[in-house]
Amino acid sequence: MYNCAIILAAGEGKRMKSATPKVLHKVCGKEMVNIVIDVVKKAQIDDINLVVGTGLEKVKKATELQNIQYSIQEKQLGTGHAVICAKNFLKGKKGTVAIFTGDAPLIKDDTIKKLINFHNEGGYSAVILTSLVDNPYGYGRIIREENGNVSKIVEHKDCTEEELKVNEINSSMYCFDIESLVDSLDKIHNNNAQGEYYLTDVIEILKKSGKKIGALPIPFEETLGVNSREQLAEAARIMRKRVNKNHMENGVTLIDPCTTYIDLNVKIGNDTIIYPQNVIQGSTEIGKNCILYPGSRIEDSIIKEGTIVQSSVILESKIGENTTVGPFAYIRPESVIGNSVRIGDFVEVKKSTIADKTKVSHLTYIGDAEVGSGCNFGCGTVVVNYDGKKKNKTIIGDNSFIGCNTNLVSPVKVNDNTYIAAGSTITDEVPEGSLAIARARQVNKEGWIYKKGLNK
Template sequence: MYKCTIILAAGQGSRMKSDIPKMLHKVCGKEMINHVIDTLRKCDIEDIDVVIGNGAEKVKAGTESRKVQYSVQKEQLGTGHAVMCAEDFLKGKKGTVAIFVGDGPLITKTTVEKLFSYHEENQYSATILTSIMENPAKYGRIIRNEENQVEKIVEFKDCNEEEVKVKEINSGMYCFDIESLLSTLSKLNNNNNQGEYYLTDVIEILKKEGKKVGAVDVPVDEITAVNSKVELAVAEEIMRKRINKKHMENGVILIDPNNVYINCDVEIGKDTIIYPNNVIEGKTVIKDNCTIYPGCRIKDSVIEENVTIQSSVIMESTVGKETTVGPFAYIRPQSVIGNKVKIGDFVEVKKSQIGDGTKISHLTYIGDAEVGKNCNFGCGTVVVNYDGVNKHKTIVGDNSFIGCNTNLVSPVEVESNTYIAAGSTITEKVPENALAIARARQINKENWVKKNNK
């Protein structure tokens, strides 16, 4: 049977107190609405229409990579009105449409599939995703009849004294038979306390027409929506626990799961150990048997097997097998670090390639460089890659020894099997097998201190 979805994302989100549209606030590194879209894609749903309104252009820009369609709700006159704005998307279609909310990022693939299958197997005209809450607060209530069948949904502001005591709440997420929904939208009115067109009223209309309406009860975590920065933090915590649990089930060791911050698209191999206070972001891949000690930030990077990282930052780079990084190293974007390399304390690497077996032990900056295999960089080495206007490249061949406190002034080449004396400033090519010395000759002036009364 044909399936499609509508995502309601036109709300202002005034309680967020932000210039960013509510739907674009991130949970575990991904915009809330993109969590919803990506979950639907995992359920093989191709046709997705996003109803936009406030911040429409920003929401479009934030979701365009997902290749969805858009409907525009110019005035926010309620959820029923939002779906009316998507009528052109539904016209001519037969099958099932599910309606989700863009600020409900915690919905899972399992629940989406459960909603569709329950709806279609029972041939309902509408199916509501519900949950039982001990303290339902301001959620709309599911009102059932004596046979326990769904009769209607009542918005909190319209509840009477008995209805407000009901603990089964409406998530704002549904499945509808497309033809039944379209035939009902024209019958909605705004005769309520808010003067809005409620999508919930569709349920009561369908019931009065003798149509079947069902409800699927799911855990509250699944349907938690975000309307404030406080609720954003709650959603973040719930999703982070899910992510960390998934990694542990896949063989990752998290020393303290409550204090590790892993984004939703990160991949981590088995037997990797991650200590507390680490932030792992973007599309990072950490492979098997790595150890990530406390205080690291790794973003959009690939960490190969058996790597050890201590208190360091790695951004948009690759680190090879059996390499050690840190403590207090900074690997900046577009760097490729080879196998069995040592990147030591207070070393910064920027847009450079470092060959296998090379050691850069401490207090060194390497930028815009191509470094060969089995080199050794002494303490205090600087690749001087910037002339005040442009960046230039440095090339260092295999098996080169760079003495302490050396400046390599780019553009320059140091060929393989060379030595550079400590304290040198290298501005010209160093040929293979040469020793380069580029420093002033030492002069000792005897008794200078006594003569000058120092």
């Protein structure tokens, strides 16, 4: 059976009070519309049409890698009108189309599979995803016939006293026989106070023509749409709970899941321990047996097995195995740090490579540098990589010892097996096996304090 999907993503989202189109607001690091597209694909539906309108260029740009089709809804005239705008996508197709909204990111792929199977196996012309809720106030009610099929959808304001007691509500997600849907779209009208075309009218049209309509109840949280910042936070809370549960089921220890923020695309190896107040973002990958002590932010980075990170920021970088980072280290983008390296407190690394077993223990800046293996940086070392016009490169060989308060003025090269005396400012190449001293000889002026009258 052929299956396809339409995702409605043309709404403005005025209650968000944002210059960003509503469907591009992120939940756990990913745009809501991209979450829905990914879930639909995971349910093995690859033929997807996105109906765009408000901010269409931004929405297209954000989804351009998804390999989907687009329809344009220039004026937002209701959900029925949005699907009418996608008629060219449906033209000539036979099978099943599922319809979702780009601002409801909590739908699950298993639910979509159940919806498609329920629709096809039951021989329905349409199936409505519904939810059973304790307080259905404000929602359209699903009125069923004695055989369980749907009789009609009644909006809250139009319900009779008996219908108000019904607690099964419409989720605004559907599955249709394509030919039945296309035929019905030509018959809906906008004779209502809002002057809009509603997709629920298709259900009424199909029912009047003798078609079979079904309803499939699903958990209410999967149907939640986002129309405000408060609802965005609620969707993120639910999604974050799912994400964290999945990692724990895969062998990751989260000391306090409620205060651990992990984006959707993050991968974490088993036996890794994550303490509270960690924020792990983007496409980060963390290996097995790592420890993330409290208070770090890691984004789009790779952390290899056995590494320990404490109260640090790591951005778009790679950290090797059995390395320690922090506390209070700052690893800036395009840095590559090797195995068994020590990056200590208040160390900043920018666009540099640091080879295995090197120690940069504290209060050091390394920028635009290539650092060899087995090196040791004394406290207060600065790679002076900027001359006021451009960034320059420093190369430091294997087994080099850089004394405290050294300035390495780029571009400069320090060869293998060298020592730099503390307090030196290095501007020239240091040959292999050398000790470099670049500081003035100490001079003591005896009695100078008394001559100047500075004694107390």
